[in-house]
Amino acid sequence: MFTRVMLIGLFAVSIILPMIPVEKVYAGTAQIVISEVQTGGFDDLLIEDSRLEFIELHNQTVEPIDITGWKVQYFGGTRTDVLDPLAVPTREIFSFSGLMDGSGYVVISYENYVSGADGYFGAGSTATSGLLARSGGHIRIVNAMGELVDLLAWGTAKVPETKAVAEIKAGYSAERHVNEMIEYTLTDTNNNFLDFTSTDVPTPQGGGLHQPLPEEEIPVEEPPVPPCDNVIITEILPNPDGTDTGNEFIEIYNPTTETIILSDCILKTSSSSKQYMFELNAQLDPKEYRALYDGTTGLTLANAAGGEVLLLGTTADYSTQYPTDLAANHSWSLIDNRWQISAQPTPGVLNVLPIEIPETGGDEEIELDPCEPGKYRSPDTNRCRNVQVFTAGLTPCGIGQVRSPETNRCRNITNLVASLVPCRADQERSADTNRCRNVLGTTTQTPCQEGYERNAETNRCRKSTNNASASPSVGSLTKDAPESRLNYIFLIVTSIAVLGYGGYEYRRDLSNTFTRIKTNIAARRAVK
Incomplete structure (x- = not known):
């Protein structure tokens, strides 16, 4: 009896267990799902070709999604680590780059199968078979962070979403049902068996993958050149x-x-x-x-x-x-x-070198054309230059100046002794500077004080060198007074320091002596 109950229980578990959904580590709600898969077909001669494969994806939202870095991976039917995000797939089928249109479809196929596909896999392969096993396998989508987005298992696959789709026969495809409740979406109950149906008319749809428009380059304005930096x-x-x-x-x-x-x-x-x-x-x-x-x-x-x-x-x-x-x-x-x-200044215009007059090698003189009116010939450059003032109404030159006949400018006269103001009686005029200066020995001088004599060179009083043995004058005493005061101050400070040190050394004896004197005075007052 017990054995019969156990057999009935195991039979019930074997029926119910496949209906329990497999827990998937999805990146939130599946916004992009696998919508159709074909694992092989027939060519124009009706010969089976397992390379006639495609995988179709659908965007369940109405907003574009950036699928750059997303991958389609294939795991063999016997693999059990499909849900492990770190598991290495049997084959990397495709890696996306770009934006997937809202409610759009993207299809990738084996090379040269679906015309106008959004991408191709198997490029350069010399194999005669495709990349997706017809008898059973897993296809999963992972995002750029490696998170599982959607999973489809068929045939003998070990890790389906709840229950695997039946084996996908040649010329057939597994196609996801349309969601009748929500427009532009497909059914997604996390049960591959219920969500997909087998059809003998594969309908790969694509064109929903676009590269993002390049960001408009904002012209960078060159910072203004700081003032003077190029002057x-x-x-x-x-x-x-x-x-x-x-x-x-x-x-x-x-x-x-x-x-x-x-x-x-x-x-x-x-x-x-x-x-x-x-x-x-x-x-x-x-x-x-x-x-x-x-x-x-x-x-x-x-x-x-x-x-x-x-x-x-x-x-x-x-x-x-x-x-x-x-x-x-x-x-x-x-x-x-x-x-x-x-020798040719050019204010306000391009600088140029003066034209050199070629040497003739002899005494032959070169005749130059006369300058135009209002110009004169420079003796340095032999070129004609404008006379800066060539009008009649010239401002008279200042005192001590004369007008140059060549430039019409006023120039200083260096020796105009006749127009100079006469010097005083006790002064004479310097031949070098043309200025008046005092004549030594012509002025009344104050006698030097006792102990001093007049210097013949500077005409100033200085201490006499012949009175060293004489008695000191009032001036010398006055001069030596600061040194004497310093000696007295040093003596007083030294005495105070000695007395202070003695008082510190004999402080106890002095204290006892003052105490005895104070006691004696108090006793005498008491007797009186």
């Missing part, structure tokens, strides 16, 4: 003809094709601590040369000593050192990317 210094004239003031200049140049803002630029020289800051919104046009005169900048340029000119920008500085003792009207110019001395 260079091209010419310096520290020693112009005639008066320096108002005629010295520093030339700057913009070598770029863009306008440069000069608002934050600073120009300075080594001659002083002064700085010149350009006006607000000042700019330098492309390829523009600009001469900045000292009357505008307030900057002076040393002549004999030479110096340095600096153009300070926000992130970069430009500087150049010009040589000492530049001749009059000779500039320090940047010509052909090389600094050199030029």
Whole structure:
């Protein structure tokens, strides 16, 4: 009796157990499912060909899903580790890249089987059979993180969703039922046997896989060039003809094709601590040369000593050192990317070297064409130059100046002794400086005090060297008084220190002595 009950129980379990769903580690709700699979078919000559295979997927949602990195994997029918996300599949069938359309289908097939498929597998294989066993096997989908998305088992497969689909015969496919309750979706009860049906008319559908459109490249605006960083210094004239003031200049140049803002630029020289800051919104046009005169900048340029000119920008500085003792009207110019001395200053325009007059090798003189009206010939370059002032109404030259017939500029007269103011009776005029200076020995001097004598060279009183043995004067006593005071102070401090140290050493004896004296005084007062 017991044996009969056991047999009936085992029979019941064998019927009910396949109906219990297999627990799957799905990545949430199955948004993408396997919708149709074919494991073999017949060619045009009705010859069976196991390479006529395809796998179709369906997006159960209406939104596109990025399936980049998702994989279709095949496990043999005898495998039992299909649900293990770390299990190595029997074959890697396909790896996706792109977006799957909402409610769309994607199909992959053996090479050259389904025309227009979204992908192909088995490329380059020389095998005469396909990759999916007709008698039984597993196909699973895993996402980019390796999580199980969907599973289909057929034939002799060991790990189906609840119950496997029957063997997929040649020319047939296992196709998932349409969900009549929800539009554009397929049935998914986690039971392969109930969700799929066998059909002899395979209908692979695809075209739902698209590569995402490339992100629109946002043009990166080039950061504006900081002011002055591309501006260079091209010419310096520290020693112009005639008066320096108002005629010295520093030339700057913009070598770029863009306008440069000069608002934050600073120009300075080594001659002083002064700085010149350009006006607000000042700019330098492309390829523009600009001469900045000292009357505008307030900057002076040393002549004999030479110096340095600096153009300070926000992130970069430009500087150049010009040589000492530049001749009059000779500039320090940047010509052909090389600094050199030029006898032809060219403020505000491209720097060029002066034309050299060829030597004839003899005493033959070269006759030059006369200059045009309003111009004169420079003795340095032999070129015609404009006379800067060529009008009748000239401003009279100042005192001590004369007008140059060549340049029409006022120049200082170095020796105009006749027009100088006479010196005082106790003064004489220096031949070197043309200035009045005191004559030694002509003024009434205060006698030196006792113990001092007058120095013949400096005419000042100094301590007499002949009175060393004489009695000290009041001045010498006064001078030695600080040293005597220091000696007394040192003696007093030393005495206090000695007394303090003695008091500390004999403090107990002194305390006892004062106590006895105090006791005696108190006793005497008591007797009285």
